[in-house]
């Protein structure tokens with residue numbers, strides 16, 4: 063987007079924001095669920111969160127994804143990283159460039175917990191990144207003094223966090239987690255997580271998670287139905303770390319729920335859903351990591367206190383609900399991305415439920431466009447634009463569906479996602495007319511899975527009983 067076009071884009075957003083503001087009435091008494099932020103800023107305070115993108119911690123992987131036997135490749139804000147576990151199992155993040163001939167270190171292997179380059183077998187100290195071993199160097203020669211660049215890396219809440227800024231500024235206390243998460247495990251909540259790389263800018267996902275009006279439509283037949291659609295006017299306010307919104311009534315499958323949603327700058331979202339008058343509760347955490355322009359890594363973690371039996375069913379027997387949900391959003395976001403790349407504004411006609419997204423876009427323009435020119439070229443040293451362009455152009459012929467499914471298959475936890483998504487015919491379900499409910503194959507597979515499990519337990523019990531009383 064050129065500078066002129068960018069100014070027009072900002073002016074359009076500000077005009078839309080003013081129109082929406084006039085249409086909203088300030089709410090004096092906000093009823094909030096228990097996860098609400100402690101500090102609320104004035105309704106019209108503007109986004110207070112810092113726009114210094116290098117002064118945040120980002121989720122780059124999960125504990126489950128980062129195996130101890132091989133390095134793992136990812137980008138963060140354009141920077142290629144090699145993630146691995148050292149001999150003590152501690153998660154480490156190196157720049158993914160060998161100081162010898164710039165081969166990707168993530169293509170190498172782990173030798174006794176140290177990273178070994180694939181090309182000539184150089185090894186590096188896991189803590190400092192210093193060259194520790196050069197097999198071809200005569201014994202009387204000193205090791206080269208160069209180091210691989212290392213990044214502060216912390217494992218917290220079963221996630222791997224990396225800080226892209228200066229080492230001296232990396233304060234793990236700034237990792238945006240809440241004590242409530244560790245409580246959930248103790249209170250019997252169970253956790254499901256999914257990680258997936260997607261060929262679209264992370265801002266579409268961040269914005270999508272503040273826009274609750276899309277769910278009956280984009281997720282029809284998954285966790286919502288089109289007949290659930292209702293007027294929505296969220297109450298929301300600024301917080302020191304982002305924005306917080308609340309809906310006193312939100313309907314899924316005909317049941318009324320309360321829903322709160324929060325954006326934690328720069329790229330994380332949370333949604334908390336409760337059934338009215340019951341203990342039913344689900345808390346969803348979304349980490350939308352900007353890997354490179356036009357590319358993101360989405361990590362989706364859900365804690366819930368219901369349907370606990372599901373956690374004991376092997377994942378391969380469960381329908382991949384998280385992928386179904388992500389799929390519905392991705393179809394919309396890729397077509398948005400295409401039209402915005404061709405000069406369309408972010409929002410042309412706004413409703414009250416778009417207000418948070420408009421505020422967020424203003425913050426995004428400041429953080430990612432005005433203050434971070436490197437985001438569009440990485441200091442001119444790396445041609446990220448080519449990368450983004452090729453990712454987006456391959457999406458265009460089919461609005462990205464084929465690309466999305468291939469991306470879904472690129473992370474370990476989503477292995478065979480393409481096959482699974484096709485098998486469950488998500489796309490066909492997505493287009494069913496209003497009134498469509500569950501596809502017959504889904505409950506059938508669940509019944510078969512449960513029947514298989516029951517049979518296994520029955521046979522084991524019978525075998526044990528026969529052994530005890532021969």
Ligand code: FES
Pocket residue numbers: 160161162163164165179180181182183184
């Ligand atoms: S390029 Fe890595 S050891 Fe030669």
Ligand SMILES: [Fe+2]
Pocket residue numbers: 270276277280281387390391
């Ligand atoms: Fe969605």
